[in-house]
Amino acid sequence: MSTHFYGEGNIGSTPEFREFPNGNDEPRRVLRLNVYFDNPVPTKDGYEDRGGFWAPVEIWHKDAEHWSTLYKPRMRVQVFGREERDEWKDDKDNLRTTYKINARSIGILPYRIEAVTLSAKPDSADAQHPAAG
Template structure:
C-alpha cells in the first residue's frame, strides 16, 4: 500500500549512501535521509509551536545519489515529494515490526538556515 506524500522538514542526520549490485548493469544507488516533518503552528507572539511532527526515513533512488550525498546536510530544510510505503520487518528478537518510509521522487532544498550556496560545473561524462 502506498499513498502520495508531500512534506516539509529538516534532515536530522548525515545522509547515508549505498550501492546495490544490479547484474551486469550499473549498480542501483540509494541515498537515505532521516527527516523530521514538523507541523509549525504560529503563536500570537510571532513564534511557532510544533504540533504533531514525526520522523521518517526518506529513500531517494537515483544514479546521481553518490554526488548528492555531499549536497544534503544535517539540519537542512527540505521539501519531499513521493509516496509513503509500509515496511514490514522482524527485529533481533523475531518480533514483527511495521514502519513507514517515504520513497522520494524529488527532494528540494529550501533556503532556510543556509549561509551560502556554491554551484560548480557538472563533470564531463566518464569523469
C-alpha cells in the same frame, strides 16, 4: 501499500549513501535521510510544533553519491514521493511495521543557506539560452 506524500522538514542526521550490485549494469544507488516533518502552528510568540514526526526518506538515483555531499543535518528540505509500509521481523521474531518515504524529489529550501554554487554545463545548451547561464 503506498500513498502520495508531500512534506517539509529538517534533516536530522548525516545522510547515508549505499550502493547495490546490479549484475553487469550500473549499480543501484540510494541516499537515505532521516527527516523530522514538523507541524508549525502560529502562536503569539512565533511558532509552536504540534504533531510532527520523524520518517526515513530514501531517494534512488544514479547521482545519489554526489547528492550525499549536498544534504546536511538541520537543512530544511521539501520531499515529494510516496509513503510506503514495510513489514519485517525483529531478532525475536516479532512482526514490526515501519513507514518510510520513497522520494521522487528532495528540494533544498533556502533556510540557513549562506551560498549556492552552480556547476558549469559541459554541453552547448547554455549558448542557446543566454538567460540560463
